[in-house]
Amino acid sequence: xxxxxxxxxxxxxxxxxxxxxxxxxxxxxxxxxxxxxxxxxxxxxxxxxxxxxxxxxxxxxxxxxxxxxxxxxxxxxxxxxxxxxxxxxxxxxxxxxxxxxxxxxxxxxxxxxxxxxxxxxxxxxxxxxxxxxxxxxxxxxxxxxxxxxxxxxxxxxxxxxxxxxxxxxxxxxxxxxxxxxxxxxxxx
Amino acid sequence: xxxxxxxxxxxxxxxxxxxxxxxxxxxxxxxxxxxxxxxxxxxxxxxxxxxxxxxxxxxxxxxxxxxxxxxxxxxxxxxxxxxxxxxxxxxxxxxxxxxxxxxxxxxxxxxxxxxxxxxxxxxxxxxxxx
Numbered sequence: 001x002x003x004x005x006x007x008x009x010x011x012x013x014x015x016x017x018x019x020x021x022x023x024x025x026x027x028x029x030x031x032x033x034x035x036x037x038x039x040x041x042x043x044x045x046x047x048x049x050x051x052x053x054x055x056x057x058x059x060x061x062x063x064x065x066x067x068x069x070x071x072x073x074x075x076x077x078x079x080x081x082x083x084x085x086x087x088x089x090x091x092x093x094x095x096x097x098x099x100x101x102x103x104x105x106x107x108x109x110x111x112x113x114x115x116x117x118x119x120x121x122x123x124x125x126x127x128x129x130x131x132x133x134x135x136x137x138x139x140x141x142x143x144x145x146x147x148x149x150x151x152x153x154x155x156x157x158x159x160x161x162x163x164x165x166x167x168x169x170x171x172x173x174x175x176x177x178x179x180x181x182x183x184x185x186x187x188x
Numbered sequence: 189x190x191x192x193x194x195x196x197x198x199x200x201x202x203x204x205x206x207x208x209x210x211x212x213x214x215x216x217x218x219x220x221x222x223x224x225x226x227x228x229x230x231x232x233x234x235x236x237x238x239x240x241x242x243x244x245x246x247x248x249x250x251x252x253x254x255x256x257x258x259x260x261x262x263x264x265x266x267x268x269x270x271x272x273x274x275x276x277x278x279x280x281x282x283x284x285x286x287x288x289x290x291x292x293x294x295x296x297x298x299x300x301x302x303x304x305x306x307x308x309x310x311x312x313x314x315x316x317x318x
Contacts, residue, residue, distance in 0.1 A: 012204065033221040037198050054291060061219050061255050068221075134298055138261055150256035 022093040062169040063102040071104040111175040121156040128154035162186040210243035219255040227261035244278035287311040
């Protein structure tokens with residue numbers, strides 16, 4: 001039943017899909033620090049009774065700050081007076097686990113580095129990841145890093161499954177990088 | 189030397205460094221846009237305090253959450269304290285964690301492994317909210 005002009009975007013389908021996939025939070029666009037804080041508060045509120053809330057929140061912050069700082073797609077935000085990264089973040093709930101996923105454009109040079117890093121981290125045990133994290137923290141941050149280059153290692157440590165990642169070519173010497181971290185509801 | 193007092197924000201902890209008593213408190217959450225930038229003032233104060241005074245130090249960390257770039261800054265602070273301690277300064281580090289926050293306990297244990305300082309892990313009761 002349609003009244004007036006047809007919608008250019010099927011909102012009911014979108015709404016139902018989000019319900020079916022149990023999306024707890026999703027955002028696509030320019031991620032400023034201020035927005036990150038608000039989205040984080042939303043996530044915390046939705047998961048306030050869940051004992052995995054701290055881990056999910058921690059992964060969310062690392063992903064959102066990675067997009068903010070390193071996305072190869074930038075947007076100028078008038079209200080904060082600076083340029084921030086653009087990307088997408090989705091937190092969804094499944095039978096046994098939560099998924100925290102991010103996607104954003106990266107330069108092909110970064111793509112290669114990220115792929116190598118993710119592959120390498122997935123070969124390490126939790127104990128080896130812990131060691132690597134401690135070693136890396138003692139070193140000076142990698143070139144171009146605004147944080148400590150520790151985010152990916154920390155996410156790999158918190159993930160109850162290997163890091164799931166993909167790189168798809170975009171135009172202009174860029175690729176689209178996706179990362180998924182799984183947090184089991186029952187595993188300690 | 190004047191105290192260092194910084195009020196907490198949504199993404200930065202409160203800083204209360206008392207130059208007279210040597211009790212240095214960092215309390216709250218830490219995930220600022222740039223941790224390096226925020227903690228520079230803290231490191232600067234600490235550097236000056238270590239060189240200008242001989243007062244024993246009790247360093248209290250009471251974080252409910254910190255991100256990975258903050259983690260690096262915490263280690264930088266501990267490294268300064270470690271060097272002072274090696275030169276004879278009395279330094280005690282107290283790492284406060286909520287009793288049911290195993291990740292925060294583990295973070296404390298890892299810092300304790302990384303540095304050579306008297307380091308205590310102190311649990312505080314969790315306040316269940318409805």
